[in-house]
Amino acid sequence: MCRSEVECRDDIDSFAPGLFALFESLKLSEEHKSRQKQLVDSLAKSVGKEWHGARLHLYGSCANSFGTAHSDVDVCLEMEIGTESTVEVLLKLSDVLRADNFENVEAITGARVPIVRMSDPRSGFSCDICINNLLAVANTKLLKDYAHLDQRLLQLAFLVKHWAKQRSVNETYRGTLSSYAYVLMRINFLQLREPKILASLQAMEPTYTLTTDSTECAYSDKVDQLQDFGAQNKDSIAELLWGFFQYWIPPRLQARRHLHSHGEDTKDSNNSTYSYNFLCDFMVNSKQEKNWTTRVGNDRHLVCIEDPFETGHDLGRVVDRQTIRILREEFKRAAAVLQYDDDPCVTLFEPYDYEN
Numbered sequence: 001m002c003r004s005e006v007e008c009r010d011d012i013d014s015f016a017p018g019l020f021a022l023f024e025s026l027k028l029s030e031e032h033k034s035r036q037k038q039l040v041d042s043l044a045k046s047v048g049k050e051w052h053g054a055r056l057h058l059y060g061s062c063a064n065s066f067g068t069a070h071s072d073v074d075v076c077l078e079m080e081i082g083t084e085s086t087v088e089v090l091l092k093l094s095d096v097l098r099a100d101n102f103e104n105v106e107a108i109t110g111a112r113v114p115i116v117r118m119s120d121p122r123s124g125f126s127c128d129i130c131i132n133n134l135l136a137v138a139n140t141k142l143l144k145d146y147a148h149l150d151q152r153l154l155q156l157a158f159l160v161k162h163w164a165k166q167r168s169v170n171e172t173y174r175g176t177l178s179s180y181a182y183v184l185m186r187i188n189f190l191q192l193r194e195p196k197i198l199a200s201l202q203a204m205e206p207t208y209t210l211t212t213d214s215t216e217c218a219y220s221d222k223v224d225q226l227q228d229f230g231a232q233n234k235d236s237i238a239e240l241l242w243g244f245f246q247y248w249i250p251p252r253l254q255a256r257r258h259l260h261s262h263g264e265d266t267k268d269s270n271n272s273t274y275s276y277n278f279l280c281d282f283m284v285n286s287k288q289e290k291n292w293t294t295r296v297g298n299d300r301h302l303v304c305i306e307d308p309f310e311t312g313h314d315l316g317r318v319v320d321r322q323t324i325r326i327l328r329e330e331f332k333r334a335a336a337v338l339q340y341d342d343d344p345c346v347t348l349f350e351p352y353d354y355e356n
């Protein structure tokens, strides 16, 4: 049954088998996983020659359960770097990888998290390598633990990720949202269903803690004890998918316009002003306390998605006035397709690029 302010179509559950089949087709094959392992093994060999004590951690979607055939492989090297800077280590790593026949090796040192990007001709994967970014290792474990709580998170995740790629709204460098931000939105949505589908692991007694440079990552990772948590909620994947898109668009956002009228505003087609807020359950402090209501430098905070551990970090900061409209239109389209289209399992995922 739908519990949003807007009712979904009566026959929504008839689309669940088609969506489930699509989900199954997007899951990674065993062959894909073994090629990933091959890449990690040859990388470990190269790194081990130069840095004996280095530990390799897989992070991102290749380790958090949300990976698809298009995902890259993200690797974090945990190592003592002594007096060298991270950038120096990355430059040295680039040389080591080139010598070992990895291709397109490029050190991206100006990024918020500096990395070496390369591709591996043997496995066919592209790979990002960072140094000592244990925060990402911790949030990878958090997402993986959430994925164990209820199968519907994975199903929703794969379908929304496929939709976001097909509709070109999963590209941070163009001002739309990262895969990581979308996962947080989906977790938040399932935590707010009635009855709830996901518990809030960060709100429970911590059983996992990891302290990085300045951030404490703490939550309950006893997910085996929470297996029945969402059992009372019988929503099908079709209903949840529709609910996800419906949740983030007006009238919900219009209703919030008055609550956050002092945020950076934008004009709609009637020339009225409003702010968008993808407020996460992870929000521990209000937008005001974080100073996310005004523009500071390039940070606009038109869409606010709080990182679960680094709570001062807004994953929506990349969104600008143009791309917030694109996101809004795409969310509206998706909800309308699921509501009215005769063949939503096809129409929803039709490729589109707003720049062409």
Ligand code: GTP
Binding pocket: 059, 060, 061, 062, 064, 066, 067, 068, 070, 071, 072, 074, 135, 136, 137, 139, 140, 178, 179, 180, 307, 310, 313, 315
């Ligand atoms: P794909 O699109 O399948 O590659 O998804 P992904 O989750 O691997 O995305 P991406 O490669 O962009 O990011 C890799 C990982 O880096 C994420 O899963 C997070 O663990 C971490 N990450 C990405 N962006 C942020 C961020 O803004 N803040 C923090 N704390 N971690 C991030």
Ligand code: MG
Binding pocket: 060, 061, 062, 071, 072, 073, 074
């Ligand atoms: Mg990735």
